[in-house]
Amino acid sequence: MTYSKNVFVPVTNICRNRCGYCGFRREPGQPGARLMRPEEILPVLEKGVKAGCTEALFTFGEYAEEVSEYRKWLKELGYSSTLEYLLFLCETAIDAGILPHTNAGIMTHSELKALKPLNASMGLMLESTATLEAHKDCPGKLPELRLNTIREAGKLRIPYTTGLLVGIGEERKDRIESLEAIASLHKEYGHIQEVIVQNFAPKPGTPMENFPAPSIEEMIDTICLARQILPSDIAVQVAPNLVDPKALIAKGVTDLGGISPLTIDWINPEAEWPDVKDLQRKLNPILLRERLPIYPRYVKKMWYSDRIGELIEQLSDTDGYRKKS
Numbered sequence: 202m203t204y205s206k207n208v209f210v211p212v213t214n215i216c217r218n219r220c221g222y223c224g225f226r227r228e229p230g231q232p233g234a235r236l237m238r239p240e241e242i243l244p245v246l247e248k249g250v251k252a253g254c255t256e257a258l259f260t261f262g263e264y265a266e267e268v269s270e271y272r273k274w275l276k277e278l279g280y281s282s283t284l285e286y287l288l289f290l291c292e293t294a295i296d297a298g299i300l301p302h303t304n305a306g307i308m309t310h311s312e313l314k315a316l317k318p319l320n321a322s323m324g325l326m327l328e329s330t331a332t333l334e335a336h337k338d339c340p341g342k343l344p345e346l347r348l349n350t351i352r353e354a355g356k357l358r359i360p361y362t363t364g365l366l367v368g369i370g371e372e373r374k375d376r377i378e379s380l381e382a383i384a385s386l387h388k389e390y391g392h393i394q395e396v397i398v399q400n401f402a403p404k405p406g407t408p409m410e411n412f413p414a415p416s417i418e419e420m421i422d423t424i425c426l427a428r429q430i431l432p433s434d435i436a437v438q439v440a441p442n443l444v445d446p447k448a449l450i451a452k453g454v455t456d457l458g459g460i461s462p463l464t465i466d467w468i469n470p471e472a473e474w475p476d477v478k479d480l481q482r483k484l485n486p487i488l489l490r491e492r493l494p495i496y497p498r499y500v501k502k503m504w505y506s507d508r509i510g511e512l513i514e515q516l517s518d519t520d521g522y523r524k525k526s
């Protein structure tokens with residue numbers, strides 16, 4: 202059972218989409234709306250390195266530049282685009298000794314290409330191939346566009362994280378179709394390192410605040426489907442702060458994602474991270490093993506650039522997992 206030690210950096214919560222389930226997004230002017238400045242981000246990265254974290258999870262609202270107020274904020278920081286700022290943040294992270302994993306919504310081939318040399322892995326949740334009410338005001342949540350971004354990442358050989366958001370109004374047949382779509386892209390490009398089966402957790406103040414969370418039975422069923430449909434080299438991940446992993450591990454979960462000793466889960470701020478030692482006690486005799494944001498298979502295949510190669514080699518052991526300190 203693998204996991205990674207990360208710091209969560211919510212670079213901006215300005216977003217062009219309006220997902221019915223999202224409690225992360227803010228409108229400019231709303232309390233908490235922000236674009237984090239380098240002076241706020243650098244200490245998080247440095248503390249992360251000191252605490253032994255290997256992953257800087259850079260999260261963004263999608264194409265925030267479509268929001269005019271945000272463009273002003275970016276200009277004040279001295280950047281002409283989100284991509285330019287993100288490239289700077291990735292460089293900063295690498296220099297500090299922590300590996301970037303970017304999760305910023307859909308992207309073009311050229312954006313992915315620019316980010317590839319500076320990211321150990323990247324991610325985009327497919328969410329679902331179904332057309333859903335939850336995504337009615339979300340130009341970036343069209344399944345074709347999400348699948349296209351995942352495909353472009355495959356062409357560029359970017360170790361990739363994707364997944365399903367379970368319980369947002371989709372049906373079981375949609376989950377099957379979503380998993381089949383991911384399996385098919387992986388069979389073509391071989392780049393999917395993990396599929397997150399994320400349970401929807403209602404957020405106060407959102408359109409779906411009273412929408413029921415999926416039951417544990419639905420989660421178990423989806424894990425079983427994932428294990429049947431996905432090639433066996435893909436890890437199946439659940440978040441141990443959102444669901445009790447014990448029953449799900451028996452059904453095929455092999456990874457518990459990023460666990461942070463320092464930062465909160467900014468997407469699910471109500472859900473506290475378990476302590477890794479407590480989690481290990483609970484999971485005994487199953488052993489937790491720390492990995493990097495790039496899975497061992499891709500470390501071995503050297504699916505990384507020279508720019509981050511030195512850091513990856515310094516952090517990994519001969520099996521491609523996190524080297525013990």
Ligand SMILES: O=c1nc2n(C[C@H](O)[C@H](O)[C@H](O)CO)c3cc(O)ccc3cc-2c(=O)[nH]1
Nearest residue numbers: 205304323324325326362458459466468494
């Ligand atoms: O702490 C979180 N980490 C999330 N992660 C990060 C994940 O925990 C790890 O960073 C990956 O396992 C890579 O090591 C995501 C990464 C993606 O690429 C796409 C979606 C997510 C979603 C979450 C999330 O809701 N909370």
Ligand SMILES: C[C@H]1O[C@@H](n2cnc3c(N)ncnc32)[C@H](O)[C@@H]1O
Nearest residue numbers: 222223326366399400401402404468
């Ligand atoms: C980064 C990922 O976080 C997930 N996400 C967004 N909102 C929620 C929520 N209320 N509950 C669980 N997961 C959520 C989406 O799948 C998004 O792509």
Ligand code: SF4
Nearest residue numbers: 216218220223226262
């Ligand atoms: S889930 Fe992502 S895309 Fe959807 S509103 Fe939230 S930040 Fe935007």
